[in-house]
Amino acid sequence: MEERKLMRGNEVIAEAAIRAGCQCYFAYPITPQAELLEHMAKNMPRLGRTFVQAESELGAINMVYGAAAAGVRAMTSSSSPGISLKQEGISYIAGANLPAVIVNMMRGGPGLGDIAPAQGDYFQATKGGGHGDYHMIVLAPSTVPEAGELTMLAFDLADKYRTPVMILADGMLGQMMEPVALPDPIDPASLPKKEWALTGAKGRDPNIILSFDLDPEVLKRMNLELQRKYHDIEQNELRYEEYQTDDADIVIAAYGTVARIAKTVVRMARADGIKLGLFRPITLWPFPYDKLRTVADRVDTILTVEMSAGQMWEDVRLAVAERAHTPFYGEMGGVVTTPNKILSEVKKYAG
Amino acid sequence: MERSVIIAGFGGQGVILAGKILAQAGMEHGLEVTWLPSYGPEMRGGTANCTVVLSDAPVGSPIVDAPTDLIAMNLPSLDKFEPIVLPDGTIVANKSLIDRPVQRSDVHAHFVDVHPLAEQAGSARAINMVALGAYVKATGIVPIDVVKRAMADMLTAGGKEKFIAMNEKALDAGYNAI
Numbered sequence: 225m226e227e228r229k230l231m232r233g234n235e236v237i238a239e240a241a242i243r244a245g246c247q248c249y250f251a252y253p254i255t256p257q258a259e260l261l262e263h264m265a266k267n268m269p270r271l272g273r274t275f276v277q278a279e280s281e282l283g284a285i286n287m288v289y290g291a292a293a294a295g296v297r298a299m300t301s302s303s304s305p306g307i308s309l310k311q312e313g314i315s316y317i318a319g320a321n322l323p324a325v326i327v328n329m330m331r332g333g334p335g336l337g338d339i340a341p342a343q344g345d346y347f348q349a350t351k352g353g354g355h356g357d358y359h360m361i362v363l364a365p366s367t368v369p370e371a372g373e374l375t376m377l378a379f380d381l382a383d384k385y386r387t388p389v390m391i392l393a394d395g396m397l398g399q400m401m402e403p404v405a406l407p408d409p410i411d412p413a414s415l416p417k418k419e420w421a422l423t424g425a426k427g428r429d430p431n432i433i434l435s436f437d438l439d440p441e442v443l444k445r446m447n448l449e450l451q452r453k454y455h456d457i458e459q460n461e462l463r464y465e466e467y468q469t470d471d472a473d474i475v476i477a478a479y480g481t482v483a484r485i486a487k488t489v490v491r492m493a494r495a496d497g498i499k500l501g502l503f504r505p506i507t508l509w510p511f512p513y514d515k516l517r518t519v520a521d522r523v524d525t526i527l528t529v530e531m532s533a534g535q536m537w538e539d540v541r542l543a544v545a546e547r548a549h550t551p552f553y554g555e556m557g558g559v560v561t562t563p564n565k566i567l568s569e570v571k572k573y574a575g
Numbered sequence: 576m577e578r579s580v581i582i583a584g585f586g587g588q589g590v591i592l593a594g595k596i597l598a599q600a601g602m603e604h605g606l607e608v609t610w611l612p613s614y615g616p617e618m619r620g621g622t623a624n625c626t627v628v629l630s631d632a633p634v635g636s637p638i639v640d641a642p643t644d645l646i647a648m649n650l651p652s653l654d655k656f657e658p659i660v661l662p663d664g665t666i667v668a669n670k671s672l673i674d675r676p677v678q679r680s681d682v683h684a685h686f687v688d689v690h691p692l693a694e695q696a697g698s699a700r701a702i703n704m705v706a707l708g709a710y711v712k713a714t715g716i717v718p719i720d721v722v723k724r725a726m727a728d729m730l731t732a733g734g735k736e737k738f739i740a741m742n743e744k745a746l747d748a749g750y751n752a753i
Binding site for chain 1: 641
């Protein structure tokens, strides 16, 4: 561990990727994640690694596909409209069982939207986005240090399960600064060898990496394999945080930046005598349904707060299954919610 | 202990940098800090602001709708943020550009003539450091020496060591104006 340094979220994700042994980074610029690309542009060539500003988002994600197939750690990053353009490639990467890390610093949508922070891409990230029966692991940091930790974790999970992993954050986390002590870089040579990678077949049988088979029975078996993998991920990789839920009457369900704003609201509400807690999913896929259900059994109300029209809210209601009231409060279009706005929502359901 | 300050002014008045230096100083003083810029279209001309939270516990919300403090470098910033400062909070206002008093009677208001003080320190561009020096004196949030060191660290990292001495003078000028 190094000394604490004041760093932007975007820089921390880039630097954490480098320390996780990311060998290839491909991207096309977009606000509000430009500093991530800039940090990679500055540092990857210096380290003898590959940085390419691609001709488009489609180019970038397909370069990731190629690099991942060749067995190296690869990453791309963008913000909402750019991530939409990458969906075809993400589906191919998932279908081909390849590890890759994709960063989405969400901004206001739909369409071109604006450049302010938003959480309107939850459905896209957790329910597909591209075509076919696939999932990717979706990690949602709520602080700048956590963005670094989860980025390093993303590369490990991607390799472990040979699957795309998304870091889903918003422009506020990308732009803000916080003290961070990053872990030491890993030695890329220490990583397990990828026997499946396309490294040249001299002296061995060729490896084949495809997301394609015209025989429906074969493709069905490929799909069943994927589903088995997703089941394993659901069993092993759930991550969440509970904050002051033990004695709570009301619990806020929120992720990312909104969750840390809600932590302040918990303190404010408790100063007012309202027993408020926070449930924060860290993995958005897999979603911690069972954990949230046990919370719902103890409380009256689970208030979902998002910077969207209510996307994670659907998973919250699926988990809670009418064991508690499940109201929703959201802001959209890049309007950021604030502690007092959330507190006044909480007060509607208190006592 | 938790303090939150909105630093606001015209683009070019150095409010973003003043916030970064305050955040860096807070960190070097052992506090938890967050620094959040306004990065929207307003950054491209017009007004700019940033929010710094300094706390002895992990910071929750980096966005603040009721700050303990305000540094207002121009009148639109005072108009916009004066009403939301918490009672007993501190407002440092740029006397050189603001020709009205603070209307609140439940806050500690300090008007500082930042422009002549910055010029005396060596550069009109150092108004942000004058205001920051005044803020640090008014609140006691971090020792001025730590702010000076944070400023020097940041300028050194940016290859701008030659401005350190002038900015130290500007910080002192603001500090001594309270």
